[in-house]
Amino acid sequence: MPARTDAPANPFKWATRAIFVVGIYLLCSFLDGIKDRWYVFTPESLHALAQAAVREHPGDIDAIIPYIVSNLTAEYPSSTIALNTDSSEWVLSNAGGAMGAMYIIHASITEYLIIFGTPLGTEGHTGMHTVDDYFNILVGEQWAFDPPNLAREVYRPGDVHHLPRGGVKQYKCHEGCFALEYARGWVPLMLPFGLGDVFSSTLDYWSFYHTVRITARENIRNFLVGKI
Numbered sequence: 657m658p659a660r661t662d663a664p665a666n667p668f669k670w671a672t673r674a675i676f677v678v679g680i681y682l683l684c685s686f687l688d689g690i691k692d693r694w695y696v697f698t699p700e701s702l703h704a705l706a707q708a709a710v711r712e713h714p715g716d717i718d719a720i721i722p723y724i725v726s727n728l729t730a731e732y733p734s735s736t737i738a739l740n741t742d743s744s745e746w747v748l749s750n751a752g753g754a755m756g757a758m759y760i761i762h763a764s765i766t767e768y769l770i771i772f773g774t775p776l777g778t779e780g781h782t783g784m785h786t787v788d789d790y791f792n793i794l795v796g797e798q799w800a801f802d803p804p805n806l807a808r809e810v811y812r813p814g815d816v817h818h819l820p821r822g823g824v825k826q827y828k829c830h831e832g833c834f835a836l837e838y839a840r841g842w843v844p845l846m847l848p849f850g851l852g853d854v855f856s857s858t859l860d861y862w863s864f865y866h867t868v869r870i871t872a873r874e875n876i877r878n879f880l881v882g883k884i
């Protein structure tokens with residue numbers, strides 16, 4: 657059928673579209689307004705925990721991780737939140753041009769908590785996200801570049817690098833670093849950043865499969881205790 661270029665403009669079609677756009681906007685504002693209902697962690701308590709771990713076991717990531725996980729399991733009863741205590745469950749991660757690996761401690765729709773890092777160092781784009789991100793350095797250094805400030809930002813063990821929602825920087829995990837990364841907001845909107853490289857670059861379907869499997873499993877475990 658030929659395009660009906662001669663058809664008169666239909667005001668109802670434009671009204672429907674306008675209502676649709678306004679509806680999406682209202683839905684997003686509503687979801688944005690309620691997201692903090694499900695937050696369990698606070699950036700402050702996780703920062704205090706990361707600092708305590710760094711004080712107890714400076715430079716020793718193999719001791720820091722169990723310290724953090726046992727603190728979290730003691731602080732947060734399994735009736736309020738599901739935590740993944742299997743610290744051998746690492747997956748490789750490629751995103752924004754940077755590469756490292758992560759151990760997912762907690763994943764729900766509104767929060768995640770992971771250990772992220774690499775002993776090799778890596779560098780890339782933070783990505784632009786709908787979440788607030790708190791990168792608590794455990795070992796090594798993270799550097800960041802946030803023009804027009806031309807001096808590099810340096811974050812050391814015990815420091816937290818807060819990247820507010822919508823913020824973008826260049827970052828570098830300098831000569832190897834590991835961090836306790838906490839993100840809060842609507843997490844599913846980040847997934848294309850975290851997972852997209854498998855299709856456009858790495859073809860590492862093995863890591864993709866395990867990342868999706870663990871994330872889905874932890875989301876379901878949290879959902880079952882009423883934590884979204």
Ligand SMILES: *[C@@H]1O[C@H](CO)[C@@H](O)[C@H](O)[C@H]1NC(C)=O
Nearest residue numbers: 701704705708727728730731
């Ligand atoms: C967990 O770590 C925090 C921060 O260091 C501390 O205040 C809290 O007492 C610890 N909880 C347990 C159960 O060890």
